[in-house]
Amino acid sequence: MQWVALLISTSLPPPSSPSSTASSTELPATAEALRGLALWCLQFTPRVALVEGVAVVMELESSLRLFKGLAALKARISDEAPDLGVQGIGWAPTAMGALVMARCGVLDLGDRLLQPVLDELPLTALSAAAVHAETLTRAGINTLGELRALPRGGVSRRFDAQLLAAMDQAYGLRAEVFAWQDIPETFSVRAELPAREDRAPALLAYARPLLMQMCGWLAARHAGATGFTLRWVHDSMRAKDAGEGGELTIRSSEALRDLEHFVRLLAEHLAKLQLIAPVGELRLEALGVERVTEQSLSLLPQSLCGGESLALVLERIAARLGPERVLQPYLVDDHRADWATHWGPVLKRRARRQSEVPELPAPTFLLDEPLKLAVRDHRPHYQGPLMLLVGPDRVEGGWWDRLPGTSLTRHVMRDYWVAQSQTAGALWVYSTRMDDGELAWFLHGVFA
Incomplete structure (x- = not known):
């Protein structure tokens, strides 16, 4: 098995409930961050779970071939996950082992086995042991290896049963049971800003993680979105005439889940926007979700040229200059060649209509x-x-x-x-x- 743990906080959960997931009333910001991180993780595997209210774990053994192998998947997650607030990443054959390693800054096992790596880690890295860390430290027990060397019967009588169970799960001696996250039918997330922001272009840095979550959710559903709505809530210290907030809806000519294209479109629109009051919260909602055809992963290249497609470039130019200033030709059902082509805004999605097939070949x-x-x-x-x-x-x-x-x-x-x-x-x-x-x-x- 191949597990990865993504830790969004270096702190441990409350000692009274070391193995329970923190509720949204206890850690509202952390709960929202965990929910968004889980949505992003669902694009890699359906086996995604929340652990201890501070981390997301996912089992990736069956997904390695789809994402070009373990090395490529590690590189992608290590590159993208920090943008979603991830502070620690750990790879291990068990979920709890990966979480312990993430807390200690150990990325993976390398060429070593799981047992010797975990034996060197401190007690505080395992939540069930951290609850009894003070008592164990006075007895000279500071690492997981030293704790594991104690007689199991004595540990079971002296401490609660969760300690041995958690250790066995981390070392792969006991099965791990999780409640897997479901893929929601619709996408709508929110994020509180760490500070009041009164410049519209600066909102892009906070909106990008939300767009990452949306693209991950779309990938999990094998779908694309023709647009999204970004809403902002004004700070409570706003002027009376500022209103509750505002919103910006961005459309695309085709359903896609291209993060960088969505970010570029949003940047063009935010550059022309003036906020009438400071913003304290953002909300993002996906629009026009529909199933898209997956690209073939054949050995033959799909295109001989790289870069953005013409349609995506035109959309970005239209966002900067205005949709009525960027036109594209489209065919209409008219057998007169002079008027069979009309011009319209590039962002409008037009259904192709079948015309009668001419008896003569059409000129170039x-x-x-x-x-x-x-x-x-x-x-x-x-x-x-x-x-x-x-x-x-x-x-x-x-x-x-x-x-x-x-x-x-x-x-x-x-x-x-x-x-x-x-x-x-x-x-x-x-x-x-x-x-x-x-x-x-x-x-x-x-x-x-």
Whole structure:
């Protein structure tokens, strides 16, 4: 078995209940931190439990291959966990052994076995022994190894039964039983700020751990979020007209759980925000949660280029400049090539609609305005005479598309052809009747 213990406080629980989990009324800030840390841990394994009100333990043996091995998983947890308030990390074959090592600053066993490593650690690292530390110290017992060398019968009669049980669990001689954390259906967390903050950009440092918890929760549910709402509560010493607080909702064009992208978007919005009163608490809620398709972990690379995708970069630019200033093209269900593409804000999610499949192949490039061609002997010319290869394909309609402010419409009736030019290659041309009844030819597109 491979356990890791994440300690958020170096202090021990109250002596009266060494093995119980602290309630939210006893340690409200610690309880919130533990709950958020457990949400983040659920992305690695469903076997996550709270221990003694100050730590989270998780069993990772079955998750090592999924996260590229023990070394890679250790590096990731050691790098990310401190941002969630973790002050100590311990890796061991038992959960209580890992917690004891985390309290003493021992990261892992290295090349040693569990027993000799634990034997060297002080009594105070084990909660059940810390309750009797004063009595044991007067008897010359200062380490777990010295305590373990005492006769078990005498220890059982002199002290409570929890001491031997806790020692056996730490050394792997007795099974450990935990109440596993469930993955909540919705995500909503809060965090109290250590000090009043009156600058909006500074809230990013406190919001980042909340976003980490949200991304961990999304990964545990194999889902993504299309946005989130960050709410802040003003300090009780605020002005009367400041109100209770405020909120900021950030949307994405697609469901994802990319922490750095969410952080960048939030930073852009906070940079433009002015707080009307100091903030003492933050709350975060996930929006638009939906299941996402997992990336393939095949040996072949998914992309030959690194960095952010274009969609994520455009979202960040839109957050800085405003959504109405960053536009993207999108297709509409219109068989007229001139108006089949519209432009809209990049952040809007648009469902793709299936259009009728044209009989002719579509050109690679369209001209901004169709170019009228010369006609000689009833044959269109463009850098020489054109040879009509495929066609005609009749496109007719637009009586409903009225020009703004006028009574005119964009009604067209065209016969499209694929034509061949000896110098310009394959072209997309059409013929139409002008107002005077004359048949005219136009160049509308070019095939690459």
